[in-house]
Amino acid sequence: MASEFDLIRRHFTRAPHHTDLAVGDDAALLAPRPGMQLVVSTDMLVAGTHFLADAEPESLGWKALAVNLSDLAAMGAEPRWAVLALALPSADEAWIADLARGFFACAAAFKVDLAGGDTTRGALNLCPTVFGEVPTGQALLRSGARPGDDLWISGQPGRAALGLAHLRRETSLAAAREDCLLALHRPQPRVELGLALRGLASAMLDVSDGLLGDLGHILACSGVGAVVDEAALPLAPLLATGADPALVRRCLLAGGDDYELLFTAPPAGRDQLEALGRSLCLPLHRIGQITDQATTLLLRDTHGRYSPVAAVGYDHFR
């Protein structure tokens, strides 16, 4: 059986591109570029909570890094480095090699150096910590939304949740199956969009716990309210899957694991944002507006009627 040190050396060593000292010493050495703030995030992925115990390791490696990079994207940061702590129940080398392949595919796609890590025996647990850079003062926070700002969402939220519903046999997807499972297993952090929104968006976060629940964080941090316009939600593509409309609506508004960017921006930026969406081939949907009614979240239905929403996101302890 290969030793811990051999496994790490064999599968988790790649030539770093912008790291002063990477895997192999007590710690890694790296240096943000002058004028940059370091942006740091950590998200732990646990078997049974974030993925099924028999999850395919290559996708799991991709996703573990991708969901962390999504947090950097949500700050308008450029991803640069990652460290990866891993607990594994056994040293199954083929499994580890697949995991590393997926992890490094994501790292290469977003120009991230693996700078260090830790491997130990334990219940399966993947804990990347990621580091990005943003010009000092330009990070996009949750606290910047102002009354009158538009509310935007990128891409097609709800696909990952619909994919999970399919795996749980709560629905049966036909043609849309691949697309929804891809969204679930290989999420694309919206890094390019996040960078382009510096100076355009006023507040931003990534939708990992559900659109309405995450919107609640913007409202709380900014001290504002919001109206979400049902008619503007990108429901049609999900309804075209043939899934039950109530399930579709729940997946879009409250489904987790989406990693789309939810952001606010002054109305003056509408043309520029629509052009940006076209240039990135990523639809940007204007789904509502920020109000001065602190933390009040209203849904406006297709008949123009308003109903209040108790902002509920995914809570690991409920």
Add this chain to the structure above:
Amino acid sequence: MASEFDLIRRHFTRAPHHTDLAVGDDAALLAPRPGMQLVVSTDMLVAGTHFLADAEPESLGWKALAVNLSDLAAMGAEPRWAVLALALPSADEAWIADLARGFFACAAAFKVDLAGGDTTRGALNLCPTVFGEVPTGQALLRSGARPGDDLWISGQPGRAALGLAHLRRETSLAAAREDCLLALHRPQPRVELGLALRGLASAMLDVSDGLLGDLGHILACSGVGAVVDEAALPLAPLLATGADPALVRRCLLAGGDDYELLFTAPPAGRDQLEALGRSLCLPLHRIGQITDQATTLLLRDTHGRYSPVAAVGYDHFR
């Protein structure tokens, strides 16, 4: 039952001292000072592997941060920030409050800001990532040992392993029990020593996997050999515990969880190092010498006889 967000807010928020944006957004913002490299390390602590499942949470919180800070100390870095990812089997608030108290006691002792984190449900797992600073180019690596350098160890290695042996009823400690259990449960990262050794030591690491095994990493990274002089080892204080001499010797040479610093330095620095040990009230033991016999590790016994050592550290998968 308190929600995940409430628990984090209640127990894991402290006013940061040198963090631009801490807990509460998608990511944290921080900035190393000009002329500094960032030093990054992550060590995951898993129930059953690194601590007993019924471990006292306040000590566990201290230890989780302390063992990570030890990696920074081993680079000669000044600790500055930490993020903490946690998997918990349940939201036991009293337990979490105790854990946080121990974690922040260590953070306060070493002037570390908690800049962010993640909490999730899962098998108990604590994964801090820590960040320190070192003036560019001054980090103490494993690769800097040169033939003729002295080999030094700080403090009293072996106490933590002896404490663990006591808990496992492999020995019974009398008067030394408290001292050994303190070393096991509340290790002191040698931060001040690490800082003082910049410019004095040529190579360094912390002894977390056993003195001889960790020495093997210096030999491999530096391409040198070493002779360890048994007569110079600080065995007497451990023997005074009354424990079996063979166990004592094994704890000192191969016990894990010690977090003392093992370093090399040119002989010209001896007086300065002895003075340093006195000023820090931390004995520094000169226990051997670096040789040009690449990766050969020899023990010299009290009769002057040499015997080779297969460098064996703790391997989580063996």
